[in-house]
Amino acid sequence: MLKLYDTELSSRLLLGTARYPSPAVLSEAVKCSGAGIVTVSLRRETSGGKTGGAFFELIRELGVRILPNTAGCHSASEAVLTAKMAREVFGTNWIKLEVIGHHDSLQPDVFELVEAARILTDEGFDVFPYTTDDLIVGEKLLAAGCRVLMPWCAPIGSAAGPRNPSALTAMRAAFPDIPLIVDAGLGRPSHAATVMELGYDAVLLNTAVAMAGDPPAMAEAFAKATDAGRLAYLAGMLEPRDMAVPSTPVIGKAVFS
């Protein structure tokens, strides 16, 4: 069973809550995904506004764990304050730490990320860092106190799928005992299956489900692909070969000429 910061989870899919066509579709998608964790965010509330309260109530009714993010932060100090405000609202030490370094690619600023991770860990947070597939950054994040790593496989919202499977494989090998979650860039269920086959512990996705033609159905498809990939990884897969290997035994084959 997947274990993240001492919490056991039966599902290996984490789902974002943004960009759905309606709150009702969001709720249905979360249910169909079987996700035990959903990500949420914080934004400025308007005077007299109640939109945040309505959304929070909807999420609470889903009965899943909440993983607030620090999306949109560009420095360690911004991310740390946002994390503290998220803890105030959501009442959880969990934080998906995002510190964006580049506007177009939304690539994390890994230097600020490590610094923020260190500060937040010291403040009692359980940090889920959105990072790159860089091994040294992974080591620094673990040294900063993270007990989960969440590398991207492609830019956020790109639906491009794993662009560098070799790097993901190297990361799996480098951190065999650390839960690794592919966060960002997954577009299709087959992408989720691919990274799970590489031995990743879970996937976190949002846009691929939210912007699909039928988000609840796509959520279910991703859940099945994630489970299939995990099962295949545990079952032990064949390595590809260049030449054919007959599957039907040749011993005892009739000789007609």
Added chain:
Amino acid sequence: MNLIVNGETQVLDTATLADLLQVLEYEGDWLATAVNGDLVHREDRADTHLADGDKIEILSPMQGG
């Protein structure tokens, strides 16, 4: 005095953060507040005095990935 609330300068005569929330009709237990870059816990808002030029952030839950 001038207070910058969620990025907008407003002329307000509110002594504390709790007063400000009340005057601007912010309600609910789902809000998080910060003054000049520091978190102000819910229970400390009534004791947090505001001064001219203070920057106040009032955040609430929203969808996120």
